[in-house]
Amino acid sequence: MNSSLIYTICSANNLYQAFALGFSLKKTNPDYRFVIGLIDKKPQTDFEYPFSVISIDELHHAPFREMSERYSIIELNCACKPVFAKYFLNYFPNTELIYMDTDIWVMNNIDEIITNLVEKDYDIILTPHITRPIGDQEEWSEKNFLNAGLYNAGFFALKKTENTIKMLDWWENRLFDRGYLDYCKGMGADQLWLNFVPLFFEKVLVEYNPGYNLAYWNLNEREISLNPAGQYMADAGYPVKFFHFSGFSPEMPNLISRHLPKTQIQRYPVLKELFNEYQRVLLENHYYFFKGIVPAYGIYTPPAKPKGLVSKLIDKGSWKVINFIENFEV
Template sequence: MQTSIVFTLCSNNYLAHAKTLGDSLKKHNPDVHFIIGLVDERDPAIDYSYFAPYEVLPYSEIGYAFFSEMLAKYNVIEFNTAVKPFYFEYIFKQYGKNSMVYYIDPDIAFYSSLESLNESLKNKNIVITPHLTKAQLPVSPFETMVLNVGIYNLGFIGIRNTEESGNFLVWWQERLKDHCYIDYARGLFVDQIWINLVPLIFKDVEVLMNPGYNMACWNFHERKLLSKEGKYFVNEEHPLVFFHFSGFKPLNMQYVSKIKTREFTLEARPDLKDLFHEYAKWLLDNDYAKFSASKPKLKFGHGKYSKKQRIGLSLKFRTNSYIKKLFGV
């Protein structure tokens, strides 16, 4: 029997988001096992039993001694993303062959069951979602963004425990140990940019083109939301499976993303009004004000390295004089 597990990753300041994701999953998938991967130290001021029945699994408890070396190189975002394939490996070991494991960003909420995703993953090794699915004229700023950060959005990835996906995880882990930086000039963007290569070099990878998966600010131009009989639909016919509230702050309801222009306001997108108000209330009910004020307890070494040292650590180009000259190292 195949087992489905969902995990997220966050520091203490995103725990309200993580609980909200778990609550939304449980609402539509009562049997799901949800894990909050805590990429932080436990805070004595936080009662982690508050998140029951969800499992809280700190990064320090999954058994990778070299995480301390990664902490010495990365900032909070880089490290949170770099541990992702190691959590996959750990969970696979717990649940065995053919288990289906999904990583979901904490600022996502589910509005349908996992059944459609499970069906896709039954015969695939990996399922991913693209940032964009339709051509647009003129050039969209999100097209140029995608060229820098990656074709696929790693707020979501599903992997079935197979030999091929095991090969993928080994490959991904090797890259994220040393090359999980936000460094656009050198073609790096955390764990996400590497996934550009995955459909080319690994077998049975499905790109989910259904617009009901991973609706977010970067694809608003191609997706409209409709509420009908208590359910949400994208572009009228596709049930909304999950929505990515990237950059949204529930204490500032004017904007629905980090981009503060009129097109990303609820005034400009009245189709999103109910969805965002519901999500904001959910976050606030889950103690968003308290958790968002928390400071990460981990000590990151990113600031200990000069720019020159950091490039050397990430790309190991220092022995190549041509590359040194090219990149000004």
């Protein structure tokens, strides 16, 4: 086994995704150690956990209690990324560390990431959300990323150096009390802060390889195909390393993401089998058991009930007014 570690972070209600990520890594990159950082109490089950789980309680992180009272479940999970990163770099024998969101599905060998850290001497690797302008026909626009951030915090890679530790210290400091998801106040949880990383710190690689971090936000700019061996390729010459199923639900398998309510899988027929496989793996990993667990930490908001016809009509009318105001020329 090499000295590199891959970790993810979640509350108990997303452990089914974390297990799916782990199995995709086990299949494609068996030499990497995989650990789940749990921002929760570990649920009792009648089945064995397939991967190592370390609870936030085991880190004895003094500020956590205050953070838990301040943040929503999602904000709290995001704010703990640098906390766990420092823990793994300090107390585990690894010198390279990769973070992946639980909803990532690894499809290929990722040794190139470690090569960039070790042989090409980068300390930090980030991936941009988009690399080309977005056409007016899409459900989202470049303006979305002015709110959400230029780089996706669902993946990053680090090498243990003084420069990296400085970055993690800075990021942890900002996320202690400035990790809210509140676009109106210029807050984009953990992700928006990454805009500063290439400016504040040295040896940062912004990875433009189109096979990295394929997701709903960049599918429109990348041509996806299957080669004769059945391998997914991006822009003809780049093997897809991992797909980020952000906003995907196994209960709505034809919807690319809940963030794009009008975009169905039929738009990308080459991905249909991939989505079917991912849905199957999520269900096999106890989706219905885990999804109903109420997290022990963070401010919990129960899932919204389906809206009735009147509410939907009000929402539709409200959005028409907002759209008119935003596009009104003075």
